[in-house]
Structure formats: C-alpha cells, structure tokens
Amino acid sequence: MHDIRFIRENPAAFDVGLDRRGFAASSADILALDERSRAIKTELQQGQARRNEASKAIGAAMAAKDMEKAETLKAEVAALKESMPALENEDREVSEKLHALLAAIPNLPAADVPEGADEADNVEVSRWGEPRAFDFAPQDHADFGPALGLDFEGAAALSGARFAALRGQIARLHRALAQYMLDRQSGDNGYEEVNPPLLVRDEALFGTGQLPKFAEDLFRTTDGRWLIPTAEVSLTNLVREQIVDVASLPMRLTALTPCFRSEAGSAGRDTRGFIRQHQFEKVELIAICKPEESEAEHERMCAAAEGVLQALGLPYRKVLLCTGDMGFAAAKTFDLEVWLPSQQTYREISSISNCGDFQARRMNARFKPEGEKQTRFLHTLNGSGLAVGRTLVAVLENYQQEDGSVIVPEVLKPYMGGIDKLEPR
Incomplete structure (x- = not known):
C-alpha cells in the first residue's frame, strides 16, 4: 500500500x-x-x-x-x-x-533495480559452483524419477495434473531435505521456527499483497478461507495491526509448510515433472525490521538461502530482477537459480524480496522508535530457504548416475537412516 x-x-x-x-x-x-x-x-x-x-x-x-x-x-x-x-x-x-x-498499485522499485520488461532483462550478480561434467547424457528427473518412487500417474488419478506422490526412498529424501533446511535456518541462521496456520482470511492475503489482484492464483475453501500459497502470508501477518516492541527487532521467522497454488498464469509451463505443482513444500524465511535494517537483512537472507545450496553442492547463480519481473509487493528481489543438467540451464529455486513498508502499511504493522512519540511502519522481507520440491529435482538431476541411481549428498546422510544412494526399483 x-x-x-x-x-x-x-x-x-x-x-x-x-x-x-x-x-x-x-x-x-x-x-x-x-x-x-x-x-x-x-x-x-x-x-x-x-x-x-x-x-x-x-x-x-x-x-x-x-x-x-x-x-x-x-x-x-x-x-x-x-x-x-x-x-x-x-x-x-x-x-x-x-x-x-x-x-491495486504495485510497490515502487528501489533505485538500484535495473530497467527491463521480463526475465530476459534480469542482471546476473554472481555464480557459485561448476556444473558437473557427465560422462553420459543426463536425464530429466521426470524420466528416471518414477523408478525411484516419484509417482505422477497415481497422483493424477487422485487429484489430476500437477500433483505427485512421493514413495519410499524418494519420500525419505524429500523429508531429509525439508528437515535439513529447517534445522539450518532455525539453528545456524537464527530464524525462529513457527508452525503457522495453512488457512487464512481475506485480510491476511490482502496484507501481503495476494488479494485482491491475484485471487485466481489461489485456492479458496467453502467457508471463505484461503489455502496459503506461501508461508509468507501466515508469518508476515503475525504482526498485523500491532505496534511491535522495538527491542524485538529484527524479527526473523521460518516455517516448513505445504503451499497451494492454482498456477492460473502458467498454462503450458513445466507441465512435466515436479517443477511446478499445485501443492508443494517450502521452507520460508521472513524478516520484520526497522527501515534502516532492511537492506542488510536482505543480504543476510540471501546468504541463508545460498548456504543451503552450497552445502548441498548444487551450482547456482544469483540474479537481480528487473522492474518488469518483480513480484507485486517487492521493491527489490534477488532470485537464486539452480543448475539443472537435463535442461542445461539455471532455474529459479528461491526468490528473496525486500518489500520496504509496502506490506506493513496494508497490515498496519508499526513500531515506535526509541525516544519518539510517533509510530513508523515496519519493513518486511521474505524468501525461500528453499523450495523443497525444486531442491529435490536439483539433487536428483545433479547427483544422478548412469544406472538410474542417485547419490545422497553428504549433509543429508544423517537424515536418511543409513541410505546413501537411491536405487531404481
């Protein structure tokens, strides 16, 4: 607002x-x-x-x-x-x-956001890691994943397109990824773990900017509530209509939740595989802070998400989004894009945004600076730390072997109950 x-x-x-x-x-x-x-x-x-x-x-x-x-x-x-x-x-x-x-008006872009119409005009900031040199033609996860327990047909029979069921060892790997991310963000990076509601009212989605403009991208229940498209909605709205104690700032929150999106604007995109689903899990990162802290919090949040990719050994690049590719509520956004061997390109795995006071005004979320009588609006930031399904895809593709097996990354082995390789069945 x-x-x-x-x-x-x-x-x-x-x-x-x-x-x-x-x-x-x-x-x-x-x-x-x-x-x-x-x-x-x-x-x-x-x-x-x-x-x-x-x-x-x-x-x-x-x-x-x-x-x-x-x-x-x-x-x-x-x-x-x-x-x-x-x-x-x-x-x-x-x-x-x-x-x-x-x-209905989007946030204004920060001064250092590059001009551009779409993702082609985004600016690469940095790269980490070298893509693996395969001695065989790497496959798409949608092709070798079913033999590991990635069940698209069974899920489609239950729910239709853009759903998947994870079975056996691949379900264990997915859970390992989620728990590792949550442990890292809540432990090493100091984000407070939250288990928030998955159903919210109109006011919450208005507060973070999904309503009224993007209602068609959401799922609504028969009693008028909405399934969250991201835990950003639940976590950020924990301070709505509040004057937050300045001593509690910056407030850093994280949550592992299912997310639900209709994908209304993505017809024909990523129709195969596990990249773009109606239901997926994500570890969300939220920061709520004073205006003078938000730029540093933005860099800190990027580092927290990048640390997961580095620990998993997944090559990625960091890009600064142009004015035409940013989300509605964002003033400045960095995307992290992970390397997918089957596509020979980098694909988004995390989007990390500084929203300034845009969301706080919609939520009426404020703080009172020390020594001042008047309240000021907070700044809010959000990012994925990371999207679990897309990270699973990246691990499958980057660690695949010629025989269809997948090596488990070293940092995930403590979560895998002794499994160090996924074997096709």
Whole structure:
C-alpha cells in the first residue's frame, strides 16, 4: 500500500516509479480522488459544526422568546440533517474507490533495480559452483524419477495434473531435505521456527499483497478461507495491526509448510515433472525490521538461502530482477537459480524480496522508535530457504548416475537412516 502523503508531496517521483514498473495508473488519478475525498470530509465537518452551533442557538432564541429566529434555525438544522447522509454516502464511495486504486498499485522499485520488461532483462550478480561434467547424457528427473518412487500417474488419478506422490526412498529424501533446511535456518541462521496456520482470511492475503489482484492464483475453501500459497502470508501477518516492541527487532521467522497454488498464469509451463505443482513444500524465511535494517537483512537472507545450496553442492547463480519481473509487493528481489543438467540451464529455486513498508502499511504493522512519540511502519522481507520440491529435482538431476541411481549428498546422510544412494526399483 502506498502512502498518500508521499504521493501528494512527490507526484512526479511516484509516476516515474510506476512507469518503471510498466503500470498505467498515475498520481493524477489518485490525487483527483484524494482531493475530492478531503473536500467531502471538510464539508461534512463544517456541516456537523454548523448543525451543533445552530442547535445550541435554537435554545438561546427560545429562551429569548425570539420564535421567528428559532424556527429559522430549526429549518437550517433540518436541512443539514437531510443533506448530510448523501455526503456521507459519497464520502464512503470515494474513499472506497481511492482505497481500491491504491490497493491495486504495485510497490515502487528501489533505485538500484535495473530497467527491463521480463526475465530476459534480469542482471546476473554472481555464480557459485561448476556444473558437473557427465560422462553420459543426463536425464530429466521426470524420466528416471518414477523408478525411484516419484509417482505422477497415481497422483493424477487422485487429484489430476500437477500433483505427485512421493514413495519410499524418494519420500525419505524429500523429508531429509525439508528437515535439513529447517534445522539450518532455525539453528545456524537464527530464524525462529513457527508452525503457522495453512488457512487464512481475506485480510491476511490482502496484507501481503495476494488479494485482491491475484485471487485466481489461489485456492479458496467453502467457508471463505484461503489455502496459503506461501508461508509468507501466515508469518508476515503475525504482526498485523500491532505496534511491535522495538527491542524485538529484527524479527526473523521460518516455517516448513505445504503451499497451494492454482498456477492460473502458467498454462503450458513445466507441465512435466515436479517443477511446478499445485501443492508443494517450502521452507520460508521472513524478516520484520526497522527501515534502516532492511537492506542488510536482505543480504543476510540471501546468504541463508545460498548456504543451503552450497552445502548441498548444487551450482547456482544469483540474479537481480528487473522492474518488469518483480513480484507485486517487492521493491527489490534477488532470485537464486539452480543448475539443472537435463535442461542445461539455471532455474529459479528461491526468490528473496525486500518489500520496504509496502506490506506493513496494508497490515498496519508499526513500531515506535526509541525516544519518539510517533509510530513508523515496519519493513518486511521474505524468501525461500528453499523450495523443497525444486531442491529435490536439483539433487536428483545433479547427483544422478548412469544406472538410474542417485547419490545422497553428504549433509543429508544423517537424515536418511543409513541410505546413501537411491536405487531404481
């Protein structure tokens, strides 16, 4: 959500930011509604003040036996009472239009975010690791995974496309990955583990920016709740409508949860395999902090996610997203892309965003700086640490052997109950 005062004071800068994101709305549209809203409120306040003043004057006129004046004042009060409901309705309508317009506008990009239309314009920041040189043609996980227990057909019979059942040793590897990530983030990296709700109300999804714009990407229950598309929703909203104790900042949270997405905008993309599913697990990272801390928290969160990839020995690259490829709520985003041998390319495995105060304004999440009387909005950040299914795909493909087996990465062996290699059955 945007600060209307910032738009009033910096309309040109606001328009430049929107133009960089390719968004059609302008400050003129917003300020026209804002001006009308303020004018109506002023008229209502003046009308209420005059009604109160005239009501008192009626008593004084009657006490002075000036009945003509009293009747004139009564007529004025009656006229005000009759006209004010229409103004109140207009005030409500204009305020709702202004709120809806502001709610539909994405966050403004940070100054160092590169210009661009789509992922082709993202900027590579760094690379880690060298892709493995295979002495055989590496296969796609969708081809050799079923022999290891990756069951697409059984899941499709139950639930349709974009679902998978993991069985036996591959289910154990998936669980090992999730537990390793959660242990690393909650232990080594100091994120507090949370087991949050998977069902949330409209307000929570509005707070993090999924509603109203992206409702078609979500699953809704019959009682009006929503299945979370990411634990970012549950974790970030733990501070909604709160004034957070400054001593608790920065607040760092992590959770391992299922996530549910309709993938409405991805028709035809990644239809094979385990890359893009309606249901998947993810270890989420959240930071809630003071504005001056958010840039450092962004780098810290990236390092926490990168550390998992490095420990697993998975080659990856870090890219800075351009203005046209960032998410709705983000001011700046780094993506981590892992190497997939079957595709001979890097694919996204983590997206790590600094949202500034954009989400906090939507949630009304604030803090009071030491020595100050006024509250300020918090900054929020989120990222994957990591997406478990995509990490499983990366491990399968990068550690595959010519006979269809898969070597278990060293850091996962303590979680595997003695299994050090997945064997085709």
